[in-house]
Amino acid sequence: MPVRTGFALILFAASFALAGPSAAQNAPLRCSDVENCELRVDHVSSQASDPFRHGLGPIGEDHPRWDIWGGPIAKYRSVRDCLPPEAGAADPPRVLAFDWSAPDSLHAMNVCLFRIVASLKDYDEVRNWFAAYGFRVSKVGHVWADTDDPYFKDRPLWIMSASMPAGKFYALRPNWLHATFGVSTAYSASISVQWDGSGRLVVTDFVMNVV
DSSP: OOOOBTTBOOOBOOOOOOSSOOSGGGOOOOOSSSTTOOOOBOOOOBTTTSOOBSSSSBOOTTSTTHHHHHHHHHHTSBGGGGSOHHHHHSSSOOGGGOOTTOOOSHHHHHHHHHHHHHHBSSHHHHHHHHHHTTOEEOOOEESSSSOSSOSSTTOOOEEEEEEEEHHHHHHHSOOHHHHHHSOOSEEEEEEEEEEOTTSOEEEEEEEEEEO
């Protein structure tokens, strides 16, 4: 089971060649909007380069939950597939053009977040990507407060979270109930991102927190 942080579930994702966040990678955020933010894309993340994870190992056709994840993984095999055509075809892909309303399910959203996070250069770029959309972003810190070693091998070690009030998130991803009646059963959107001790991305999880 993925580690839980508050109400946020945790998605498992791709690979960073990082051992852990330095002070520079927890620097003050420089991005506050999409138009005035520049990010370093490390590579074009894909199922081949960074197999999608939602647990301790990559999800392939032999995985017991392939029936749930297989469709979104096939649809979004590359970070390019998660972006509008022009942005996806750019070199490097323009990851700040992500359309939050495009993924048609929670699983699809999680796969695309995985692709985008895995493509970015380092922890600091990930934090600034979320900040550019208006998320409140935490610093990257230890999952385990008392030790550098996780309780179980390959479990997440480093964690970063992003959150936004539901009403604000619906400007990014419109909700019929909220748009029609001005009400919502959710009070916030939360995303948790986690890496293992080697710096490999193993969790990206999106959730709408409900009352």
